[in-house]
Amino acid sequence: MVTPRPKAWLGPLLAPLRPAFREVVSMSLFINILALALPIFILQVYDRVVFYQGLATLEALIAGVAIAISFDFILRQARARLLQRAAVRIDARLGEALFDKLISLPLRVLESRPTSYWQVLFRDVDTVRNTYCGSTAVLAADLPFVALFLVIIFVVAEPIAWVIVSAVPIFLLLAWRSGHVLQKLTGDERESGIDRDALVAEILAGRGTVKALALGDSYRPRWERRHAAAIEKAYSRGGTGGSYLNAGLVVTALTTVAVTGFGAVAIIDGTLTIGALIATNMLGNRIISPFNQLVGAWRHFAQYKQALGRLDEMFSLPGERADSAIALARPKGEIAIEGLVYAYDEGRPPAIDGLKLQIKPGGMVGVVGHNGSGKTTLMKLIQGLYPPDSGRITLDGADVDQFTRREMAGWMGYVPQDSALFAGTIRDNIAIAHPEASDDEVIAAA
Incomplete structure (x- = not known):
């Protein structure tokens, strides 16, 4: 930053x-x-x-x-x-x-x-x-x-x-x-x-x-x-x-x-x-x-x-990373979480405390828990939207903190808990990240 x-x-x-x-x-x-x-x-x-x-x-x-x-x-x-x-x-x-x-x-x-x-x-x-x-x-x-x-x-x-x-x-x-x-x-x-x-x-x-x-x-x-x-x-x-x-x-x-x-x-x-x-x-x-x-x-x-x-x-204010620290081809999708700790405010109990997890490519993993247990927070941490207080998250063995937001968004699909429709048509919203996309590409993505 x-x-x-x-x-x-x-x-x-x-x-x-x-x-x-x-x-x-x-x-x-x-x-x-x-x-x-x-x-x-x-x-x-x-x-x-x-x-x-x-x-x-x-x-x-x-x-x-x-x-x-x-x-x-x-x-x-x-x-x-x-x-x-x-x-x-x-x-x-x-x-x-x-x-x-x-x-x-x-x-x-x-x-x-x-x-x-x-x-x-x-x-x-x-x-x-x-x-x-x-x-x-x-x-x-x-x-x-x-x-x-x-x-x-x-x-x-x-x-x-x-x-x-x-x-x-x-x-x-x-x-x-x-x-x-x-x-x-x-x-x-x-x-x-x-x-x-x-x-x-x-x-x-x-x-x-x-x-x-x-x-x-x-x-x-x-x-x-x-x-x-x-x-x-x-x-x-x-x-x-x-x-x-x-x-x-x-x-x-x-x-x-x-x-x-x-x-x-x-x-x-x-x-x-x-x-x-x-x-x-x-x-x-x-x-x-x-x-x-x-x-x-x-x-x-x-x-x-x-x-x-x-x-x-x-x-x-510190901005997000503008340039990648390392060059990485499109990842296979192996995610590893080691000793992850994250708290929203100093002095409050951490939302995620000492989590260790490994997700293999091609699999399907469900994260379940009651409201406020940290499911959405974990997704944001994996995306690199939040920096962890301690521990690290790796993608194909590389720390996600080394990549730019644009790279992470291109590699990981993410549906937030609260979705929003931006101004424009449904087509505009589907192709918002790629406005040059053809109609066939928009239909395929939908």
Whole structure:
């Protein structure tokens, strides 16, 4: 079995996308430079055009800002398409890697978690994709350019620049605190959802028994408890997240009021122009807006961190043998079991304890016993689906642990205790391992 290094899967996933991310950063640089066009336009109109009645200057300014807005639109569209293509590649590569890993996990590992847990991992792929290619990626690309707007504000309106600078630490504190609190609340909400979904999956898996024995009333209290817990966690997370978002909006409003108030005093003192105040308000919004978004986006960052942790745990799980240790022609079928011991959980009595058995080729052997005596467990051990705690099982003298799952499945026919029909026709189910089989081969197998 192979155990990958922690996060060894993330580097190869992102490596082909680094040129695209560099292009996104380059486009963001020009987008943020072009964002200066409108505040400069407003500054010039109020301080030059209106004061000097320069209509020719106004026409030139309008033409220039129209060109800047056009280029801004083109760059934003190009950046969005670039992120969309990157999202498709992440979806395809990570989804395929996750499916391959899931298929390669040993049966005992798959049985150790509810079905809903494995399903949630595929939703984690969406979280990773949206973090690298969604609004959070745009926010991360735009945030460093806040320094550019601060420099411009100091140039055009130094008397009120410190008002905006003083608001930045408040937003950073809000973002940090909301992330710290929401990370735990989001994790609790997810665990409650998985617990509830696991019960639903259990009911649907045994729907025949549930309906035959009218167990709906018996399951209802369990469902209501788990559903209420999930609702409570979601309510708590939503209320806390909303409080931090509202706090961010209040700080934004107070910053605008403070900038305008101090700016008015500076205009009265003659150290600031009206155009500079309006332009500063616009540039201030370009600074405050990303930090305000950061407060709301921190929940998504917390979800991303948790999704990354779950996927890392998944990819770090040991998989089944991928290559055979020895080459073996199609076996004759002699099975030998020597001192076989297997327990489902540590500390519990073993389901099979010290079994010794030999099965010759061409014979017919019946294994009988009461429910829970280990008959199905023995079949899974012989198939190599479970690894024994001690002892060994050999096929034609070779330990079954040396062969791949595909080889063992090709050599041994197996009808599980609980058979399942997969999506498709009866023919599709018969030929599921060999979809290229002809109709005659399917009839012969049936």
